[in-house]
Amino acid sequence: MVKKFFALVLFSGLFIASCGSGGSEGNNEIKIDGSSTVFPITEAAAEEFRKEAPNVRVTVGVSGTGGGFQKFLRGETDINNASREIKPSEVKTAKENGIDYLRLSVAFDGLAVVVNPENDWVDHLTVEELKTIWEPSAQGEVTKWSDIRDEWPDKELHLFGPGVASGTYDYFTEAIVGESGASRGDFTASEDDNVLVQGVSTDDSALGFFGLAYYEENMNKLKLVPIENENGKVVKPTLETVSNNTYSPLSRPLFIYVRKEAAQRDNVQKFVNFYLDKAPMFSKQIGYVPMPDSAYKAQKQKFKTFHSQPDSTASAK
Template identity: 40%
Template sequence: MTDTKMDRSVRSFSRRKFIAATGAVGALSLAGCTENTGNGAGSGGDRERVVVTGSSTVFPVSDTLAEEFMNDHPKVNVPTNPTGTGGGFSNNFCPGNSDINGASRPIQDEELQNCQDNGVEPIEFQIGKDAVTMAVNNDSPIDCLSYDQLAQIWRQNGAETWSDVNSEWPDAQIKRFGPPSTSGTFDWFRNNVIGDAGSHIQQYEATENDNELVQGIETTQHSIGYFGYAYYRENQDRIKAVGVRQGENGECTKPSLDAAQSGAYPMARPLYIYVSKESLQRDPVYNFVEFYLEQSSTDTISDVGYVPVSEEQAQSNLEKLENAVN
């Protein structure tokens, strides 16, 4: 792949050949990008820039692929910034200051309107699936929670102590750690788990940095928190994942890639990237997105800690990408 324009038929042939031939790729580093960062889509100095913002859940995928892409394209800089899904849309992507926004839930109507008001046309691509993970301190006796119990713990004016949820559990204050309201994971959990039970509690330790959530749960007795599965898998010796069930008599299922893929895990959800159609007219953006979508059906995604899309979904994504610039 080069940074110059390629004939679209050549791209299409290469793409089909890539998907047919790719079975697995090696695990890539989860470390952050080491190239120059900054705000604003477009080029910077003598280096072309592809700016990626958005979901902290999607961030490990974007960051891993950005590093790999930059290794092969030394004249392209791909800074990645985990701003949160909503924060990325409102502050970066829709104002035209980033080219790509990771999202752990679909774009909302008001965000779409904001993009349209700024002349930004977002194109949606599903790039994987996550198992939203509820975790507790390793010394916690809690092993399984129902949706109703989760709603009790996480709704405003809900349970204050663990014994409020279950009389057999400790009579101790619940210490909560979770994503802020700008997070797509926050939105997904509020809408799909708390639902009509009320609004999300406001009194909790909130941060977009999922590693800080892990640390908070690890070092705080009687704690609980939630985030994307990749962060749990990287830290499963430090904290304990809680099984989840829908309904009081449902089966309790622990988060895993297999359970998310099969649908057995109740808190599985799709992951997306949104790409500016205008940005796709620039070859570095097109080439990076093409690379990203090619990798989305490979072991790169599962190595990070998420479920890859099917080869059929990857092919559909790549056709949508090609059509977006024709």
């Protein structure tokens, strides 16, 4: 399904990834950009929303969370898909640019750590071993599988991961290394998770990470690596382990950020409410974990309060 969503963006005239200069032109366009992880939910919502509001043109881009925030905080987009919370530096930019916004939670996701199916030596990894692999000091030092565990083969280690503008990269480095954005630099990076899937699936020395939905879409090409959590229990990411937080620390919430000026438009209000109503269904279809119904109701009330109030300082609440 994830591949289908990307194909729709690339080939359909209904969804145009480009977000040009300036905000939405007129009242009949909603511009969205940001996280590739949140993209499938948003794109599904946009596709279904067009059936109810065919005169509203919804465009959905995929610039990564960081790249999306750059556009959002320049006022070029109405909504930003985000797989992490807004950074302090981005909050500062929002204030400087007079951008007021609201963060809304839409689902939960787990990060999948994967290897090639031909890899017959890895049965699980610990958080400490992941840190050993990915921390900045590992560059030039941890280059073979035997550098991780002595009993593993003396084969080169080839790493694949999201680009540095990705919220998935930020979340993984914070959860594993202990500092957002801190990692070794000698890995194959891409904002397109399908590129990462292709890399790991064709290299028997590879290890990579990305959102769980992309593993589930390609599970016949990949081997999922269970992670030992802080309680010493080896856990695979599933809908259950993500929702009950036993797949720790690689479970996370997913967000959309709505710009205040845009939220005061009728078409954006209708779209966001439609999105929150349908998010549980879309999340399950794609492979993410929906929030409880009460949580979606709370998000809708928060959005109603937000767009009804006069402009104020930017808020992530």
